[in-house]
Amino acid sequence: QSALTQPASVSGSPGQSITISCTGTSNDVGNYNLVSWYQFHPDKAPKFIIYEGSKRPSGISNRFSGSKSGNTASLTISGLQAEDEADYYCCSYAGGGTYVFGTGTKVTVL
Amino acid sequence: QVQLVQSGSELKKPGASVKVSCRASGYTFTRATINWVRQAPGQGLEWMGWISTNTGNPTYAQGFTGRFVFSLDTSVSTAYLQITSLEPDDTAVYYCARTSGTYAYDYWGQGTLVTVSS
Numbered sequence: 001q002s003a004l005t006q007p008a009s010v011s012g013s014p015g016q017s018i019t020i021s022c023t024g025t026s027n028d029v030g031n032y033n034l035v036s037w038y039q040f041h042p043d044k045a046p047k048f049i050i051y052e053g054s055k056r057p058s059g060i061s062n063r064f065s066g067s068k069s070g071n072t073a074s075l076t077i078s079g080l081q082a083e084d085e086a087d088y089y090c091c092s093y094a095g096g097g098t099y100v101f102g103t104g105t106k107v108t109v110l
Numbered sequence: 111q112v113q114l115v116q117s118g119s120e121l122k123k124p125g126a127s128v129k130v131s132c133r134a135s136g137y138t139f140t141r142a143t144i145n146w147v148r149q150a151p152g153q154g155l156e157w158m159g160w161i162s163t164n165t166g167n168p169t170y171a172q173g174f175t176g177r178f179v180f181s182l183d184t185s186v187s188t189a190y191l192q193i194t195s196l197e198p199d200d201t202a203v204y205y206c207a208r209t210s211g212t213y214a215y216d217y218w219g220q221g222t223l224v225t226v227s228s
Contacts, residue, residue, distance in 0.1 A: 001172060003154060036214035045114075045221075046205065051214035089155050093213040097169050101147070101155040 004029065004090055004102035011108040017078040020105045022090035023071060028100055030071035034093035037066060037075045040104075041086045050075060077107070085109045112136040114206050116219035122196050122226050130222045132189045132206030139187035140164050142210035146180065146191050149221075150202040160209070161189060196226045 005023040012018040022035065029035055037050040048057055050066035053073060063084075065076045073092070077084055090102035117131040132144060146158040159170040161180040168180040179192040193200055204222050207215035 003156075032213075034213040036212075038215070038218075046207070046215075046218040048214060048216045048218075051212045051216075057216065091155075091157070091214070097160070098171060099145075099157045099213075101157055104154040 001028075001094055001098065001100045004092060004100055006088075006090060006102040006105045008103070009106045009108065011110055012077075012080045013110045014080055014082065016080050017076060018080060018107065020075045020077075020088055020090075020107070022073040022075070022092075022102045024073075024092055024100070025071055028092040028094040029068065029073050031095065032093045033068065035066065035068060035073040036091045037064075038089045038091065039084075039086045040089065080109055082109050112208075112217045114208060114217055114219035116204075116206060116222045119223040120225065122224065123228055124196055124198060124226055126196050126226075127192060127194045128196060128224055130191045130193075130204050130206075130224065132191070132219050134187045134189070134208070137210075139184055142208040144180075144182075144189040145207045145209060145215060146178075147205040147207060147215075148174075148202045149205070150199075153202075155205075158191075158204075163189070193224070196224075198226050200224060201226045 033053045035053050039047040053068045054066040063078045088105045094100045113135045115133045140163045143160050145160040148156045158174045161168045177194045181190045206219040
Protein backbone atom coordinates (compact mmCIF):
# COMPACT_ATOMS: atom_id res chain seq x y z
CA GLN A 1 0.00 0.00 0.00
CA SER A 2 1.68 3.22 -1.12
CA ALA A 3 1.38 6.41 0.87
CA LEU A 4 -1.05 9.04 -0.34
CA THR A 5 0.73 11.94 -2.03
CA GLN A 6 0.65 15.37 -0.43
CA PRO A 7 2.70 18.47 -1.26
CA ALA A 8 5.69 18.73 1.06
CA SER A 9 4.89 22.32 1.95
CA VAL A 10 2.24 24.98 1.49
CA SER A 11 2.45 28.54 2.70
CA GLY A 12 0.18 31.53 2.93
CA SER A 13 -0.20 34.90 4.59
CA PRO A 14 -2.53 35.50 7.51
CA GLY A 15 -6.11 35.76 6.33
CA GLN A 16 -5.51 33.93 3.07
CA SER A 17 -6.84 30.52 2.13
CA ILE A 18 -4.67 27.53 1.32
CA THR A 19 -5.50 24.08 0.02
CA ILE A 20 -3.63 20.86 0.66
CA SER A 21 -4.15 18.02 -1.77
CA CYS A 22 -4.03 14.33 -0.97
CA THR A 23 -3.83 12.04 -3.99
CA GLY A 24 -4.43 8.33 -3.77
CA THR A 25 -5.82 5.69 -6.06
CA SER A 26 -9.10 4.06 -6.93
CA ASN A 27 -8.33 1.53 -4.19
CA ASP A 28 -8.40 4.06 -1.39
CA VAL A 29 -9.35 7.73 -1.77
CA GLY A 30 -11.32 7.13 -4.96
CA ASN A 31 -13.21 4.15 -3.63
CA TYR A 32 -14.28 5.40 -0.22
CA ASN A 33 -15.52 8.69 1.11
CA LEU A 34 -13.50 8.02 4.24
CA VAL A 35 -10.64 10.48 4.17
CA SER A 36 -9.67 12.12 7.43
CA TRP A 37 -7.23 14.92 8.20
CA TYR A 38 -4.97 15.53 11.17
CA GLN A 39 -2.99 18.48 12.47
CA PHE A 40 0.35 17.86 14.15
CA HIS A 41 1.89 20.57 16.30
CA PRO A 42 5.26 19.91 17.94
CA ASP A 43 4.92 18.67 21.49
CA LYS A 44 1.14 18.36 21.30
CA ALA A 45 -1.08 15.34 20.75
CA PRO A 46 -2.28 15.18 17.14
CA LYS A 47 -5.63 16.79 16.43
CA PHE A 48 -8.43 15.31 14.36
CA ILE A 49 -9.91 17.99 12.10
CA ILE A 50 -11.90 16.32 9.29
CA TYR A 51 -13.53 12.92 8.87
CA GLU A 52 -15.51 11.20 6.13
CA GLY A 53 -14.07 13.62 3.63
CA SER A 54 -15.79 16.79 4.71
CA LYS A 55 -17.24 16.48 8.20
CA ARG A 56 -15.84 18.52 11.06
CA PRO A 57 -15.67 17.07 14.56
CA SER A 58 -17.22 19.05 17.34
CA GLY A 59 -15.08 22.02 18.31
CA ILE A 60 -13.17 22.29 15.05
CA SER A 61 -13.27 25.71 13.42
CA ASN A 62 -15.31 26.08 10.25
CA ARG A 63 -12.18 27.58 8.72
CA PHE A 64 -11.23 23.97 8.02
CA SER A 65 -13.08 22.24 5.20
CA GLY A 66 -12.61 19.04 3.26
CA SER A 67 -13.61 17.84 -0.17
CA LYS A 68 -12.89 15.12 -2.69
CA SER A 69 -12.77 14.77 -6.44
CA GLY A 70 -11.93 11.41 -7.92
CA ASN A 71 -8.78 10.06 -6.34
CA THR A 72 -7.82 13.37 -4.73
CA ALA A 73 -9.00 14.73 -1.42
CA SER A 74 -8.35 18.28 -0.32
CA LEU A 75 -8.17 20.23 2.90
CA THR A 76 -8.79 23.96 2.72
CA ILE A 77 -7.87 26.30 5.53
CA SER A 78 -9.49 29.69 5.15
CA GLY A 79 -8.64 32.83 7.09
CA LEU A 80 -5.17 31.45 7.79
CA GLN A 81 -3.93 32.14 11.30
CA ALA A 82 -0.51 31.84 12.91
CA GLU A 83 -1.77 28.94 15.03
CA ASP A 84 -2.48 26.97 11.84
CA GLU A 85 1.24 26.56 11.25
CA ALA A 86 1.72 22.82 11.66
CA ASP A 87 2.08 19.56 9.78
CA TYR A 88 -1.05 18.12 8.21
CA TYR A 89 -1.69 14.52 7.25
CA CYS A 90 -4.50 12.91 5.35
CA CYS A 91 -5.54 9.33 5.86
CA SER A 92 -7.84 7.11 3.84
CA TYR A 93 -9.57 3.85 4.52
CA ALA A 94 -8.27 1.36 1.96
CA GLY A 95 -10.58 -1.59 2.44
CA GLY A 96 -10.18 -4.83 4.34
CA GLY A 97 -9.74 -2.98 7.62
CA THR A 98 -6.63 -1.19 6.40
CA TYR A 99 -5.69 2.47 6.22
CA VAL A 100 -3.06 4.54 4.48
CA PHE A 101 -1.64 7.91 5.46
CA GLY A 102 -0.46 10.75 3.31
CA THR A 103 3.12 11.89 3.08
CA GLY A 104 2.39 15.00 5.12
CA THR A 105 2.37 18.72 4.40
CA LYS A 106 4.11 21.46 6.36
CA VAL A 107 1.99 24.59 6.47
CA THR A 108 3.86 27.84 6.98
CA VAL A 109 2.12 31.08 7.82
CA LEU A 110 4.20 33.87 6.33
CA GLN B 111 -12.74 13.64 28.87
CA VAL B 112 -11.23 11.04 26.58
CA GLN B 113 -7.51 10.60 27.05
CA LEU B 114 -4.91 8.21 25.73
CA VAL B 115 -1.73 8.37 27.80
CA GLN B 116 1.34 6.58 26.56
CA SER B 117 4.41 5.40 28.41
CA GLY B 118 7.63 7.37 28.34
CA SER B 119 10.57 7.40 25.98
CA GLU B 120 12.72 4.30 25.66
CA LEU B 121 16.36 3.81 24.71
CA LYS B 122 17.15 0.27 23.66
CA LYS B 123 20.03 -1.63 22.14
CA PRO B 124 19.66 -3.51 18.86
CA GLY B 125 18.22 -6.95 19.44
CA ALA B 126 16.34 -5.96 22.58
CA SER B 127 12.58 -5.70 22.98
CA VAL B 128 10.34 -2.83 24.02
CA LYS B 129 6.73 -2.63 25.17
CA VAL B 130 4.87 0.65 24.78
CA SER B 131 1.65 1.16 26.70
CA CYS B 132 -1.39 3.26 25.89
CA ARG B 133 -3.78 3.78 28.80
CA ALA B 134 -7.28 4.94 27.93
CA SER B 135 -9.64 6.89 30.14
CA GLY B 136 -12.84 8.87 29.83
CA TYR B 137 -14.78 6.27 27.86
CA THR B 138 -15.63 2.59 27.82
CA PHE B 139 -12.44 0.96 26.57
CA THR B 140 -14.15 -1.80 24.62
CA ARG B 141 -16.26 0.62 22.58
CA ALA B 142 -13.39 1.83 20.41
CA THR B 143 -10.56 0.14 18.56
CA ILE B 144 -6.95 1.05 19.22
CA ASN B 145 -4.65 1.75 16.31
CA TRP B 146 -0.89 2.15 16.20
CA VAL B 147 0.95 4.63 14.00
CA ARG B 148 4.68 5.08 13.49
CA GLN B 149 6.58 8.24 12.63
CA ALA B 150 10.28 7.78 11.94
CA PRO B 151 12.56 10.82 12.35
CA GLY B 152 11.86 13.37 9.64
CA GLN B 153 9.36 11.04 7.99
CA GLY B 154 5.60 10.82 7.61
CA LEU B 155 3.09 8.64 9.35
CA GLU B 156 2.78 4.90 8.79
CA TRP B 157 -0.31 2.99 9.77
CA MET B 158 0.84 -0.10 11.67
CA GLY B 159 -2.50 -1.73 12.32
CA TRP B 160 -5.17 -2.00 14.96
CA ILE B 161 -6.52 -4.24 17.68
CA SER B 162 -10.15 -4.95 18.50
CA THR B 163 -10.74 -4.14 22.13
CA ASN B 164 -13.71 -6.53 22.09
CA THR B 165 -12.01 -9.63 20.80
CA GLY B 166 -8.32 -8.82 21.17
CA ASN B 167 -7.90 -9.70 17.51
CA PRO B 168 -5.08 -7.71 15.89
CA THR B 169 -4.72 -6.60 12.28
CA TYR B 170 -1.23 -5.75 11.12
CA ALA B 171 -0.25 -3.62 8.14
CA GLN B 172 2.23 -4.95 5.62
CA GLY B 173 5.68 -4.43 7.00
CA PHE B 174 4.56 -4.77 10.59
CA THR B 175 4.15 -8.50 10.90
CA GLY B 176 6.35 -10.80 12.91
CA ARG B 177 8.28 -8.52 15.27
CA PHE B 178 5.33 -6.28 16.16
CA VAL B 179 2.66 -7.47 18.57
CA PHE B 180 -0.48 -5.67 19.72
CA SER B 181 -2.08 -6.72 22.96
CA LEU B 182 -4.55 -5.55 25.57
CA ASP B 183 -5.24 -5.58 29.26
CA THR B 184 -8.89 -4.59 29.39
CA SER B 185 -8.88 -4.70 33.20
CA VAL B 186 -6.78 -1.53 33.17
CA SER B 187 -8.03 -0.13 29.83
CA THR B 188 -4.58 -0.38 28.33
CA ALA B 189 -3.26 -1.38 24.93
CA TYR B 190 0.31 -2.43 24.29
CA LEU B 191 2.69 -2.44 21.38
CA GLN B 192 5.62 -4.81 21.74
CA ILE B 193 8.50 -4.78 19.29
CA THR B 194 11.05 -7.58 19.45
CA SER B 195 14.52 -7.91 17.91
CA LEU B 196 14.77 -4.14 17.69
CA GLU B 197 16.69 -2.63 14.79
CA PRO B 198 18.03 0.91 14.42
CA ASP B 199 15.35 1.51 11.75
CA ASP B 200 12.71 0.99 14.44
CA THR B 201 13.75 4.33 15.93
CA ALA B 202 10.56 6.37 15.76
CA VAL B 203 7.73 7.96 17.66
CA TYR B 204 4.92 5.47 18.11
CA TYR B 205 1.38 6.75 18.57
CA CYS B 206 -1.76 5.02 19.69
CA ALA B 207 -5.03 6.41 18.40
CA ARG B 208 -8.62 5.29 18.77
CA THR B 209 -11.38 4.89 16.23
CA SER B 210 -14.93 4.98 17.46
CA GLY B 211 -17.82 4.81 15.04
CA THR B 212 -16.03 6.63 12.25
CA TYR B 213 -13.19 5.53 10.03
CA ALA B 214 -10.97 8.14 11.64
CA TYR B 215 -8.72 8.56 14.63
CA ASP B 216 -10.55 10.89 16.97
CA TYR B 217 -8.15 10.78 19.92
CA TRP B 218 -4.43 10.21 19.97
CA GLY B 219 -1.83 9.50 22.56
CA GLN B 220 1.04 11.93 22.99
CA GLY B 221 3.47 9.55 21.30
CA THR B 222 6.34 7.47 22.65
CA LEU B 223 9.85 7.91 21.30
CA VAL B 224 11.69 4.62 20.94
CA THR B 225 15.38 5.01 20.16
CA VAL B 226 17.39 1.98 19.10
CA SER B 227 21.10 2.53 19.33
CA SER B 228 24.16 0.65 20.43
